[in-house]
Amino acid sequence: MIQALPVSQHFTATRNACKLCTPLGACLAFSGVEGAIPFLHGSQGCSTYIRRYMISHFREPMDIASSNFGEHTAIFGGGKNIRLGLANVIEGYSPTMIGIATTCLSETIGDDVKMFLHEFRKDHEGEALPHLVHVATPSYTGTHASGYHDAVRAIVDVLAQPGPTIKGVVNLIPGMFSPADLRWLKQVVRDFGLEPILLPDYSDRLDGGTWSEYKKLPPGGTTIEQAARMGQAEATIEFGFTTQESSSAGTRLKDKFGVPCHRLGVPMGVALTDALFDKLQEISGRTTPECYLGRRGRLIDSFIDAHKYVTGKRVVVFGEEDLVVGMTAMMAEVGLIPVLCSSGGKSGKLTDAIRSVAPEIAAQCEIHEAVDFEEIADQARQLEPDLLVGNSKGFKLARELHRPLIRVGFPIHDRIGGARILHLGYAGAQARFDSIANSLLEMRQHDSDVDFTYF
Amino acid sequence: MTDNEQVHASMTIQTDIPILEGRKAQIHQKGSQPFNIECEKQSVAGSVSQRACVFCGSRVVLYPIADALHVIHGPIGCAAYTWDIRGAWSSGPQLHRMSFSTDLQEKDVIYGGEKKLYQGLIELVEHYRPKAAFIYSTCIVGLIGDDVEAICRRVTAETGVETIPVHSEGFKGSKKDGYSAACNALGRLVGTGDTSGIRPLSINILGDFNIAGETWVIKDYYERMGVEVVATITGDGRVDDIRRCHGAALNVVQCSGSMSQLATKMKEQYGIPIIRVSYFGIEDMSQALYDVAEYLNDKTVMRKTQDLVRDEVSNLVPQLRRYKKDLKGKRAAVYTGGAFKALSMVRSLRTLGMQTVIAGSQTGNKKDYAQLQEICDDGTVILDDTNPLELAKFLEEKKADLLIGGVKERPIAYKLGLGFCDHNHERKIGLAGFEGMLNFAKEVHGTVTSPVWKLAARRGRLEGATS
Numbered sequence: 001m002i003q004a005l006p007v008s009q010h011f012t013a014t015r016n017a018c019k020l021c022t023p024l025g026a027c028l029a030f031s032g033v034e035g036a037i038p039f040l041h042g043s044q045g046c047s048t049y050i051r052r053y054m055i056s057h058f059r060e061p062m063d064i065a066s067s068n069f070g071e072h073t074a075i076f077g078g079g080k081n082i083r084l085g086l087a088n089v090i091e092g093y094s095p096t097m098i099g100i101a102t103t104c105l106s107e108t109i110g111d112d113v114k115m116f117l118h119e120f121r122k123d124h125e126g127e128a129l130p131h132l133v134h135v136a137t138p139s140y141t142g143t144h145a146s147g148y149h150d151a152v153r154a155i156v157d158v159l160a161q162p163g164p165t166i167k168g169v170v171n172l173i174p175g176m177f178s179p180a181d182l183r184w185l186k187q188v189v190r191d192f193g194l195e196p197i198l199l200p201d202y203s204d205r206l207d208g209g210t211w212s213e214y215k216k217l218p219p220g221g222t223t224i225e226q227a228a229r230m231g232q233a234e235a236t237i238e239f240g241f242t243t244q245e246s247s248s249a250g251t252r253l254k255d256k257f258g259v260p261c262h263r264l265g266v267p268m269g270v271a272l273t274d275a276l277f278d279k280l281q282e283i284s285g286r287t288t289p290e291c292y293l294g295r296r297g298r299l300i301d302s303f304i305d306a307h308k309y310v311t312g313k314r315v316v317v318f319g320e321e322d323l324v325v326g327m328t329a330m331m332a333e334v335g336l337i338p339v340l341c342s343s344g345g346k347s348g349k350l351t352d353a354i355r356s357v358a359p360e361i362a363a364q365c366e367i368h369e370a371v372d373f374e375e376i377a378d379q380a381r382q383l384e385p386d387l388l389v390g391n392s393k394g395f396k397l398a399r400e401l402h403r404p405l406i407r408v409g410f411p412i413h414d415r416i417g418g419a420r421i422l423h424l425g426y427a428g429a430q431a432r433f434d435s436i437a438n439s440l441l442e443m444r445q446h447d448s449d450v451d452f453t454y455f
Numbered sequence: 456m457t458d459n460e461q462v463h464a465s466m467t468i469q470t471d472i473p474i475l476e477g478r479k480a481q482i483h484q485k486g487s488q489p490f491n492i493e494c495e496k497q498s499v500a501g502s503v504s505q506r507a508c509v510f511c512g513s514r515v516v517l518y519p520i521a522d523a524l525h526v527i528h529g530p531i532g533c534a535a536y537t538w539d540i541r542g543a544w545s546s547g548p549q550l551h552r553m554s555f556s557t558d559l560q561e562k563d564v565i566y567g568g569e570k571k572l573y574q575g576l577i578e579l580v581e582h583y584r585p586k587a588a589f590i591y592s593t594c595i596v597g598l599i600g601d602d603v604e605a606i607c608r609r610v611t612a613e614t615g616v617e618t619i620p621v622h623s624e625g626f627k628g629s630k631k632d633g634y635s636a637a638c639n640a641l642g643r644l645v646g647t648g649d650t651s652g653i654r655p656l657s658i659n660i661l662g663d664f665n666i667a668g669e670t671w672v673i674k675d676y677y678e679r680m681g682v683e684v685v686a687t688i689t690g691d692g693r694v695d696d697i698r699r700c701h702g703a704a705l706n707v708v709q710c711s712g713s714m715s716q717l718a719t720k721m722k723e724q725y726g727i728p729i730i731r732v733s734y735f736g737i738e739d740m741s742q743a744l745y746d747v748a749e750y751l752n753d754k755t756v757m758r759k760t761q762d763l764v765r766d767e768v769s770n771l772v773p774q775l776r777r778y779k780k781d782l783k784g785k786r787a788a789v790y791t792g793g794a795f796k797a798l799s800m801v802r803s804l805r806t807l808g809m810q811t812v813i814a815g816s817q818t819g820n821k822k823d824y825a826q827l828q829e830i831c832d833d834g835t836v837i838l839d840d841t842n843p844l845e846l847a848k849f850l851e852e853k854k855a856d857l858l859i860g861g862v863k864e865r866p867i868a869y870k871l872g873l874g875f876c877d878h879n880h881e882r883k884i885g886l887a888g889f890e891g892m893l894n895f896a897k898e899v900h901g902t903v904t905s906p907v908w909k910l911a912a913r914r915g916r917l918e919g920a921t922s
Contacts, residue, residue: 042626
């Protein structure tokens with residue numbers, strides 16, 4: 001690594017966080033199961049804020065129930081509230097699953113949610129209840145990304161069932177990506193003649209059409225039956241190098257049901273996408289379909305066409321750790337230099353992950369975990385990047401530096417189409433790369449005194 | 456019959472959405488029974504209320520004070536979700552748009568967050584040199600019992616920057632209790648500044664938050680009337696103005712839910728009278744200006760007010776005509792934070808020829824709702840603290856063409872293929888004042904008459920297939 005920059009003034013407080021809280025991630029993961037509704041055990045505000053935040057990105061209905069703590073509840077515990085809340089949610093929504101995530105409040109008073117759920121089931125013995133999936137998400141540990149992974153693992157814990165292996169069924173645990181990404185993943189696996197079980201799958205629920213009449217819960221999602229069959233799949237493919245082992249649904253499926261787990265980097269850029277296709281070839285025994293080879297060829301051709309315009313351009317990347325790793329890998333392949341890779345996450349694995357996917361740039365790159373946007377800004381001012389890659393929250397910095405921001409990840413709430421951004425695969429790399437190259441070209445035009453119209 | 460009406464007429468409404476037992480008394484249909492709505496109670500658990508929490512109430516009120524440091528003491532979520540979400544603009548400092556948090560970690564929760572808060576505050580105050588600092592307590596701080604008051608005293612003593620605790624633990628009530636905590640915090644500033652030089656014809660603007668520059672519009676009107684505006688609380692707010700606002704002759708309160716408590720306190724303490732106004736729509740806006748002129752009882756002010764209203768209205772009304780032509784007979788639903796604003800919406804919609812078929816709010820009281828149902832037509836559904844399912848149910852049943860609400864309500868309208876107007880704190884278009892009424896008309900017209908609805912599923916097209 002290059003010499004450490006002069007240390008910016010240290011702040012104990014977080015100034016413009018580059019992360020969100022764990023229950024948000026859990027709510028997103030729970031949204032990916034058919035007929036499921038997220039339920040936050042805590043104050044009303046948490047569910048409302050998270051709803052507002054997610055609606056601004058996905059622009060879709062996003063109902064999250066709350067057990068609605070009052071002062072009494074905080075003192076005497078949330079047992080009564082959760083029972084009433086669950087009963088009301090069942091009456092109102094008739095869900096197939098309720099994903100219950102605890103907030104910092106209920107975690108700290110030590111509510112025994114497992115016992116509450118046990119009591120609730122006893123109270124309703126003989127009735128057909130939805131599946132009740134509980135995950136502990138105290139917001140003073142981890143980030144929205146870790147809350148997401150923990151919730152996926154919790155779904156697997158409750159829903160996956162043992163049984164004889166079903167040939168050709170492949171579990172996909174994608175990590176926190178867009179509905180467009182999830183859609184792409186399912187298609188790829190199908191094109192290898194395999195049957196994908198994607199968990200979570202909010203591709204339709206958070207990117208759907210208009211309705212002729214109001215639907216209490218949006219259609220789509222991993223079905224309960226599919227989630228049950230995850231314990232009988234031939235293999236699991238789980239993406240991401242920064243997930244904690246304890247949060248890994250793939251590991252859980254391996255330990256509990258013996259389903260082999262293949263952990264790959266998020267398929268962004270050529271090499272990481274190749275790794276996914278190699279794995280699918282291995283599992284399916286088929287070769288990569290022609291259409292993907294064509295896509296790959298065109299991507300590399302475009303890298304060549306544009307390499308001179310992007311070579312050596314300095315980029316600041318930020319967001320969820322695995323997204324940063326994937327984007328860095330893709331950019332390094334074509335000679336862009338991510339001079340600062342930063343995340344509010346704190347897995348302890350970011351540096352190694354970047355070294356493994358982009359060894360050629362690791363020496364020129366500052367890698368920082370657990371940073372906020374003001375720290376990123378302090379560094380970026382010194383590093384003088386040509387470009388920023390990350391979510392909408394980077395706009396303030398992009399504007400200050402007068403540099404383009406290529407929007408990826410979550411949240412994208414200053415543009416339309418956060419749900420439709422394709423990050424993954426050759427096609428995702430193509431779209432992101434074109435945006436990067438073209439914004440650099442546009443910047444050159446914009447900054448030039450001459451109104452030239454071709455490069 | 457227009458195209459839309461034909462579609463409506465041929466549509467059979469089928470909703471199997473139940474109304475929860477615990478909520479039935481919070482819904483009233485005008486004309487169906489004697490008016491006796493239940494309100495001002497805690498949201499029903501599991502009802503998916505559109506409300507937020509105590510912290511939210513405090514945060515939204517104090518947010519626009521632009522030269523103050525706003526620090527949220529707690530885990531990261533509360534701060535992250537309120538980072539720069541308000542369209543509360545400042546004519547100067549932008550400090551309010553930053554998101555500061557103690558970002559409590561597990562160890563802080565176990566051992567207490569006081570040290571971290573103290574250290575964090577000292578650094579922030581030294582670096583940003585704000586005029587004052589507000590420290591918001593979140594749920595968890597109330598639980599672990601950090602003595603925020605003591606830390607604030609210490610930081611004030613050591614830095615000379617007044618550091619004010621805001622007791623806004625999320626579970627301590629509803630958003631309204633957060634307003635109260637914010638008013639308490641503001642109360643510590645009021646009365647601490649020099650009032651010399653304030654003219655007798657002077658007011659404070661309370662309860663306008665300068666969403667998309669609205670405070671500037673309103674302030675300009677009052678100044679054109681020859682009235683001095685001492686402090687805007689809190690839109691485009693400044694600490695020093697708030698310190699001396701007790702020197703004004705009158706408090707003009709718009710968002711009364713949030714600001715009544717402060718105004719009442721100032722009345723008790725400094726004898727400053729209060730008038731309650733609304734800046735939305737021609738009638739309410741004009742009334743707001745006339746009420747102030749009348750109270751100040753000055754001939755010149757009154758004459759200037761009459762001139763101003765005449766000029767503005769005669770400029771505005773012809774411009775509204777073309778929108779009204781298309782909007783006549785359309786049906787609207789209104790769901791706002793406070794109920795007083797809903798009244799203005801009903802009147803404004805009527806100005807545009809539209810009928811309000813659903814009206815509700817998150818925090819209204821009995822008096823608000825009585826007034827609301829009074830001005831609505833028979834059959835209008837009045838809702839207190841509603842939720843997405845109920846809203847959707849009534850939008851369908853009442854065949855609404857438009858929903859006015861905030862971001863959380865938006866997808867409900869869009870999924871059903873009807874227009875939407877954001878009247879919440881995130882909008883970037885000012886809707887207050889006479890020019891705001893024109894913006895409102897344009898926005899409502901643009902969405903209600905959009906050709907996109909012809910393509911939407913509710914109008915008989917196929918729903919999008921799932922992948």
